Amino acid sequence: MMIKITNEYEKDSDAIIHYGSCYDFVKKIPSKSVKLVVTSPPYNIGKEYEKKVDLNNYYKSQEKIIDDSVRILTDDGSICWQIGNYVENSEIIPLDILLFPIFQKNQLKLRNRIIWHFGHGLHASKRFSGRYETILWFTKSDHYTFNLDPVRVPQKYPNKKHFKGPNKGKLSCNPLGKNPSDVWEIPNVKNNHIEKTVHPCQFPVELIERLVLSMTNPKDFVFDPFMGVGSTAVAAIKNNRRTIGCEIMEEYYEIAMNRITLSSKGTLKTRPMHKPVYNPNKDNTENKIENNKSQSVLFKDTVNGVRNGNQTKIFSS
Ligand SMILES: C[S@@+](CC[C@H](N)C(=O)[O-])C[C@H]1O[C@@H](n2cnc3c(N)ncnc32)[C@H](O)[C@@H]1O
Numbered sequence: 001m002m003i004k005i006t007n008e009y010e011k012d013s014d015a016i017i018h019y020g021s022c023y024d025f026v027k028k029i030p031s032k033s034v035k036l037v038v039t040s041p042p043y044n045i046g047k048e049y050e051k052k053v054d055l056n057n058y059y060k061s062q063e064k065i066i067d068d069s070v071r072i073l074t075d076d077g078s079i080c081w082q083i084g085n086y087v088e089n090s091e092i093i094p095l096d097i098l099l100f101p102i103f104q105k106n107q108l109k110l111r112n113r114i115i116w117h118f119g120h121g122l123h124a125s126k127r128f129s130g131r132y133e134t135i136l137w138f139t140k141s142d143h144y145t146f147n148l149d150p151v152r153v154p155q156k157y158p159n160k161k162h163f164k165g166p167n168k169g170k171l172s173c174n175p176l177g178k179n180p181s182d183v184w185e186i187p188n189v190k191n192n193h194i195e196k197t198v199h200p201c202q203f204p205v206e207l208i209e210r211l212v213l214s215m216t217n218p219k220d221f222v223f224d225p226f227m228g229v230g231s232t233a234v235a236a237i238k239n240n241r242r243t244i245g246c247e248i249m250e251e252y253y254e255i256a257m258n259r260i261t262l263s264s265k266g267t268l269k270t271r272p273m274h275k276p277v278y279n280p281n282k283d284n285t286e287n288k289i290e291n292n293k294s295q296s297v298l299f300k301d302t303v304n305g306v307r308n309g310n311q312t313k314i315f316s317s
Pocket of ligand 1: 023039049199201202203227228232
């Protein structure tokens with residue numbers, strides 16, 4: 001697939017990948033031009049890419065980017081804010097609870113509070129180990145894009161039929177699969193995950209694919225203000241959507257550019273949607289993964305070309 005990648009906003013770009021802060025860049029995105037904003041912001045817990053600040057200041061900076069995200073959203077668009085806990089002296093403050101009033105003030109409509117459940121993380125000793133985070137899914141209006149069929153998941157009993165009554169013998173379930181519900185079990189990206197890069201908290205691509213496929217249509221724009229290593233962009237490009245992303249850390253930005261390029265060529269390895277989660281009591285042959293190191297080669301020249309001087313590059317396979 002041929003795609004156009006730019007560092008600055010250009011209407012006909014397929015991927016606008018900006019090296020710099022989202023707070024300034026978002027001002028350049030036209031109002032009502034983006035179908036889906038999906039992100040995982042810094043949690044203000046002192047990770048290598050953030051400076052811990054007073055919680056009020058954190059709230060204000062989140063308010064700024066959320067307000068702008070609402071402005072750039074199309075009337076039938078969605079915002080998905082993926083968040084966990086702020087932690088201070090072992091006390092947790094769920095960030096979705098903290099930030100909810102900002103979305104309410106913007107008159108967004110909450111459609112789901114999705115629980116993303118995963119298997120790996122820190123082992124706590126003074127409370128139960130945290131094994132989920134949430135995605136708050138809001139729409140701007142009551143007329144919003146929602147395509148359920150592309151994200152249906154296999155039925156537990158796929159050929160279940162009515163056993164009596166007028167429909168006896170006919171399928172009692174949807175042959176396309178069932179609604180995935182609002183509790184999603186998707187492995188988080190830890191060391192032996194096929195998508196693992198140096199980023200400490202990257203999205204699994206399949207998590208974002210489910211949002212992209214259900215909440216957008218081909219060629220729609222998907223924006224991630226805190227792009228990291230570009231997992232949202234990868235999910236968008238892989239599924240024939242366009243993407244906008246910002247990242248302040250050079251190393252992550254370069255990896256994002258590399259992954260987007262590979263994705264446009266169809267050569268980036270990602271964990272497939274619907275792949276069963278590892279079960280220690282079963283034969284997990286299909287879960288065995290290949291070493292992903294070959295994908296860490298960076299296209300330095302291309303990255304620098306796009307970043308410096310708002311230059312446009314076309315990649316083709
Ligand atoms: C939780 S991580 C997101 C990871 C991302 N979901 C992925 O899959 O790679 C948050 C990211 O936001 C970046 N960041 C922090 N402040 C930023 C800002 N003002 N503008 C753009 N990116 C920022 C950090 O460097 C970090 O990579």
